Amino acid sequence: MTPSSGPDERVLLARAYLSAVVEPPAPALLRFVEEHGPVAAADLVAEGEVPRAVAGEVEARRTRVSGAMLLEQAQRCGTRLLGPEHGEWPAERMAALARATNMGLERLVAPVALWCRGAATEVLTERSVAVVGTRAATGYGENLAAELGYGLGVAGVGVISGAAYGIDGAAHRGALAGGGATVAVLACGPDRDYPAGHARLLGEVAERGLVLSEYAPGTPPRKHRFLVRNRLIAALAEGTVVVEAGLRSGAANTAATTDSLGHPVMAVPGPVSSANSAGCHELIRSSGGILVTGANEVLEVVLGAGEAPEAQHGAPQRSTDRLDGPAGRVCDSLHFDRPRHVEQLVPETGLPERTVLSCLAELEMSGFVSLGEEGWTRCKQ
Amino acid sequence: MTPSSGPDERVLLARAYLSAVVEPPAPALLRFVEEHGPVAAADLVAEGEVPRAVAGEVEARRTRVSGAMLLEQAQRCGTRLLGPEHGEWPAERMAALARATNMGLERLVAPVALWCRGAATEVLTERSVAVVGTRAATGYGENLAAELGYGLGVAGVGVISGAAYGIDGAAHRGALAGGGATVAVLACGPDRDYPAGHARLLGEVAERGLVLSEYAPGTPPRKHRFLVRNRLIAALAEGTVVVEAGLRSGAANTAATTDSLGHPVMAVPGPVSSANSAGCHELIRSSGGILVTGANEVLEVVLGAGEAPEAQHGAPQRSTDRLDGPAGRVCDSLHFDRPRHVEQLVPETGLPERTVLSCLAELEMSGFVSLGEEGWTRCKQ
Numbered sequence: 001m002t003p004s005s006g007p008d009e010r011v012l013l014a015r016a017y018l019s020a021v022v023e024p025p026a027p028a029l030l031r032f033v034e035e036h037g038p039v040a041a042a043d044l045v046a047e048g049e050v051p052r053a054v055a056g057e058v059e060a061r062r063t064r065v066s067g068a069m070l071l072e073q074a075q076r077c078g079t080r081l082l083g084p085e086h087g088e089w090p091a092e093r094m095a096a097l098a099r100a101t102n103m104g105l106e107r108l109v110a111p112v113a114l115w116c117r118g119a120a121t122e123v124l125t126e127r128s129v130a131v132v133g134t135r136a137a138t139g140y141g142e143n144l145a146a147e148l149g150y151g152l153g154v155a156g157v158g159v160i161s162g163a164a165y166g167i168d169g170a171a172h173r174g175a176l177a178g179g180g181a182t183v184a185v186l187a188c189g190p191d192r193d194y195p196a197g198h199a200r201l202l203g204e205v206a207e208r209g210l211v212l213s214e215y216a217p218g219t220p221p222r223k224h225r226f227l228v229r230n231r232l233i234a235a236l237a238e239g240t241v242v243v244e245a246g247l248r249s250g251a252a253n254t255a256a257t258t259d260s261l262g263h264p265v266m267a268v269p270g271p272v273s274s275a276n277s278a279g280c281h282e283l284i285r286s287s288g289g290i291l292v293t294g295a296n297e298v299l300e301v302v303l304g305a306g307e308a309p310e311a312q313h314g315a316p317q318r319s320t321d322r323l324d325g326p327a328g329r330v331c332d333s334l335h336f337d338r339p340r341h342v343e344q345l346v347p348e349t350g351l352p353e354r355t356v357l358s359c360l361a362e363l364e365m366s367g368f369v370s371l372g373e374e375g376w377t378r379c380k381q
Numbered sequence: 382m383t384p385s386s387g388p389d390e391r392v393l394l395a396r397a398y399l400s401a402v403v404e405p406p407a408p409a410l411l412r413f414v415e416e417h418g419p420v421a422a423a424d425l426v427a428e429g430e431v432p433r434a435v436a437g438e439v440e441a442r443r444t445r446v447s448g449a450m451l452l453e454q455a456q457r458c459g460t461r462l463l464g465p466e467h468g469e470w471p472a473e474r475m476a477a478l479a480r481a482t483n484m485g486l487e488r489l490v491a492p493v494a495l496w497c498r499g500a501a502t503e504v505l506t507e508r509s510v511a512v513v514g515t516r517a518a519t520g521y522g523e524n525l526a527a528e529l530g531y532g533l534g535v536a537g538v539g540v541i542s543g544a545a546y547g548i549d550g551a552a553h554r555g556a557l558a559g560g561g562a563t564v565a566v567l568a569c570g571p572d573r574d575y576p577a578g579h580a581r582l583l584g585e586v587a588e589r590g591l592v593l594s595e596y597a598p599g600t601p602p603r604k605h606r607f608l609v610r611n612r613l614i615a616a617l618a619e620g621t622v623v624v625e626a627g628l629r630s631g632a633a634n635t636a637a638t639t640d641s642l643g644h645p646v647m648a649v650p651g652p653v654s655s656a657n658s659a660g661c662h663e664l665i666r667s668s669g670g671i672l673v674t675g676a677n678e679v680l681e682v683v684l685g686a687g688e689a690p691e692a693q694h695g696a697p698q699r700s701t702d703r704l705d706g707p708a709g710r711v712c713d714s715l716h717f718d719r720p721r722h723v724e725q726l727v728p729e730t731g732l733p734e735r736t737v738l739s740c741l742a743e744l745e746m747s748g749f750v751s752l753g754e755e756g757w758t759r760c761k762q
Contacts, residue, residue: 023710023731060727060734140652222713224705269650269662271521272674281650284665284672291665291672293653324605329404332603346441350404353441 007085014042015083016074017067019113020216021045021058024228027106028053038083038112042067073217074115077191078206083113088121090236096261097235105260108231111214117190118206123181128158129302130237130258132251133167133244138276141167141244144268146174148241151295153178157302160185160237162229163198163205167243167251172205183236186213187229188221230254239264239302241292245279252279259287264301266292326351330359331368331378339375388466395423396464397455398448400494401597402426402439405609408487409434419464419493423448454598455496458572459587464494469502471617477642478616486641489612492595498571499587504562509539510683511618511639513632514548514625519657522548522625525649527555529622532676534559538683541566541618543610544579544586548624548632553586563590564617568610569602570594611635620645620683622673626660633660640668645682647673704749707732711740712749712759720756 006012015038022029032054033041044050045058074081082089100108131148133141149159149171159175161168163184175182184205186194190213193199205211214232215225230253234240240258242265245251255265267289270277283289292298329349334340345356360376363369370379387393396419403410413435414422425431426439455462463470481489512529514522530540530552540556542549544565556563565586567575571594574580583592595613596606611634615621621639623646626632636646648670651658664670673679704712710730715721726737741757744750751760 021731056733056736057731060731060737064728140654144653222710224710224713268653269658269665269672271652272525272649273521277650278674281672281674284650285674285678291650291662293659293662293666297666329603329605332605347445350402350438350441352437355437356441 006087007083010039011083011085012071012081013067014038015067015085015113016070016081016216017042017065018045019081019111019115019214020065020067020070020219021061022112023057024111024214025107025109025231026057026112027101027109029057030101030109030112033112038085070216070218073191077117077217079115079117079190079217081113082116082121082212086121088124089114090124092125093235096263097231100260107228108235108257108260110235111232114212114214114232115190115216117202117211118209120181120209123158123183123210124236126158126181127156127302128160128181128183128237129298130160130233130240130254131167131171131243132161132233132240132254133171133242134246134249134251134276134279135164135166135168136276137166137170137244138274140270140274141268141276142170145170145243146177148243148268148295148298149174149176149180149182150178152298153180153182155295155299156180157299158183158209158237160233162187162226162233162250163194163202163211165195165197169198169201171243172201176204176208182209184209184211185229185233185236186211186215186221187225189213189215189217189219191217192220194221226250227253231257234258234261234263237263239266239298241266241268241298242280242283242289243268244270244274244276245283246275247278247282249279252283255283255287255289265289266298266301268292326355327359327362330356331363334369334376334378336378336380339372339377341375345376387468388464391420392464392466393452393462394448395419396448396466396494397451397462397597398423398446399426400462400492400496400595401446401448401451401600402442403493404438404441405492405595406488406490406612407438407493408482408490410438411482411490411493414493419466451597451599454572458498458598460496460498460571460598462494463497463502463593467502469505470495471505473506474616477644478612481641488609489616489638489641491616492613495593495595495613496571496597498583498592499590501562501590504539504564504591505617507539507562508537508683509541509562509564509618510679511541511614511621511635512548512552512624513542513614513621513635514552514623515627515630515632515657515660516545516547516549517657518547518551518625519655521651521655522649522657523551526551526624527558529624529649529676529679530555530557530561530563531559533679534561534563536676536680537561538680539564539590541614543568543607543614543631544575544583544592546576546578550579550582552624553582557585557589565590565592566610566614566617567592567594567596567602568606570596570598570600572598573601575602607631608634612638615639615642615644618644620647620679622647622649622679623661623664623670624649625651625655625657626664627656628659628663630660633664636664636668636670646670647679647682649673704744707736708740708743711737712744715750715757715759717759717761720753720758722756726757 097110145167153175159182234257267280267283478491534556539562615638648661648664
């Protein structure tokens with residue numbers, strides 16, 4: 001159970017107990033653990049020897065939780081506990097939560113531990129982007145989320161999402177299809193397949209990525225847990241893309257947290273008539289969200305312009321687009337069928353005769369115009 | 382022909398001649414006219430007594446143009462000439478072009494005169510917005526352009542566009558339907574119904590707004606004239622909205638000019654799969670374009686947040702959305718059918734018993750929960 005690089009059993013037992021004894025977010029407990037270390041903190045909590053602020057967070061459960069039972073339960077469902085003592089702990093990303101807490105955003109406190117189903121914990125410290133959005137997605141939104149997930153997966157960038165129906169599920173599936181790693185962060189214990197219809201998807205995510213949660217095995221999903229969970233999605237990713245979201249939505253909450261953590265918020269536009277795009281448009285309009293239309297643009301934001309594969313910008317040039325200034329004006333004044341003379345072109349273009357003549361010579365050399373017996377005509381390109 | 386407030390016949394004749402003797406933009410001629418006044422400038426041009434730079438602009442046509450004939454032709458088609466000597470001249474908006482010219486953007490030089498079909502010249506100095514976009518618009522784009530035009534018309538804000546098929550035409554029509562004024566700025570003489578399919582629309586615009594052009598009556602449309610014309614659309618409006626545009630498009634050109642003149646550029650988003658929205662997305666992504674989804678948001682940008690009618694932001698609140706913090710957690714842990722006891726709620730919510738009890742009391746008073754013989758349940762709202 002304990003990997004060679006990990007902490008000893010006493011620390012694991014303490015972290016398991018501490019992670020379940022509170023309902024996150026629990027800023028007072030986290031400060032207490034930092035002060036005393038997990039083992040001493042767990043003992044003090046179990047004995048009720050804690051300051052008033054911590055007592056408020058732990059009183060309800062302190063005699064009802066057993067670290068040993070939770071670790072046993074976790075082992076049965078292929079889940080392991082990850083804490084700051086593990087080498088795989090995403091220390092840098094969790095530090096963003098600590099900074100936010102220190103700035104007064106107590107609800108953004110770091111978790112005491114993470115329960116992980118799946119072995120690919122390295123994905124937690126590799127490059128990654130959160131792709132989130134509404135459960136009630138349109139086909140447009142689901143296709144885009146899948147394409148984004150795929151493009152990020154192909155580029156070797158992890159996709160972090162919440163495993164919900166709609167956008168989240170499509171993003172995870174796209175990432176898997178692109179051969180990338182993906183992380184599902186749950187609002188319930190990592191052993192609960194929630195939503196039930198995504199049981200198989202969660203199995204695949206655990207196999208090739210990671211299903212994780214700060215909620216101990218057995219914890220049921222609850223409405224408020226989704227909002228609390230969102231801070232982990234925002235913190236674990238280097239930036240968040242909102243694909244489709246209404247004006248009031250969990251995705252907008254994840255975006256706001258992403259912004260509070262100093263990471264870039266991106267949003268995909270859609271038809272202005274779609275309520276599912278209204279939240280995205282509002283993020284771009286009022287909250288500094290960056291408009292993105294595909295995976296390349298997301299990579300540009302997260303990796304920086306230099307490292308992202310070059311996006312296809314600019315339409316192909318049409319041949320006569322290269323003509324500007326006087327030559328363009330002369331060319332515009334000629335027809336494909338009816339030949340014209342220089343004497344007509346001078347007043348028509350408003351150019352001096354010598355300019356018209358030199359333009360015609362230039363255009364003829366480039367094959368744009370030709371001189372026939374009855375005058376000048378344009379050539380088909 | 383000459384309104385009482387306008388300049389005398391000699392000035393009109395001179396401006397008519399000067400407006401047709403060059404192919405705009407003509408920075409050297411404009412400087413020459415500013416220096417000598419229109420009457421003396423026209424005489425000197427006709428006699429060929431001009432500096433070399435001016436000669437290059439006027440040589441081709443100086444003996445071929447007659448101001449008197451143009452004014453006669455204009456009168457026949459219900460068109461009058463407007464110059465800086467008229468009270469209706471949009472002096473302030475033309476000053477933006479002069480400033481741009483002084484900063485080295487010579488192609489943005491002001492016109493020598495404007496040929497106007499329609500009597501509503503006051504629209505040139507009233508509040509107005511340019512609504513532009515691709516000819517090959519989708520139904521989505523045309524509907525949006527019409528709605529924008531309508532909303533601006535209802536708000537008493539003029540709609541300026543280029544009378545082309547697609548977005549332009551829909552914007553003009555929307556403005557007329559909203560009872561607003563609208564201005565069609567042409568890339569040919571104001572007497573030419575271009576495009577031909579918009580002859581009736583142009584008639585309506587002239588009746589209730591203004592069809593105008595810097596090109597003298599009889600001038601045919603030419604490709605380069607559309608780009609030259611775009612600077613007038615950008616200058617006459619207080620801001621430009623691009624509804625649908627490809628990556629390379631006339632609308633993108635108008636937007637760039639709008640930006641050069643220091644006016645706000647707005648763009649409407651659309652499906653990322655639509656090539657017709659790619660130009661809009663690029664404006665928002667890379668050029669500081671403001672994302673707008675409807676007329677209210679356009680008015681907010683142009684009139685300022687205070688003066689615009691309040692936009693409908695935020696979705697309606699659901700009753701339990703008001704519950705956050707401990708009360709929300711307690712409410713989340715209750716069911717509609719299966720009653721629960723306080724002893725279950727304490728570990729479930731992680732809240733101390735006294736907090737659970739006070740939350741239940743609060744929730745019961747608000748009608749969210751009720752206590753039955755077997756425990757607490759949620760109430761249907």
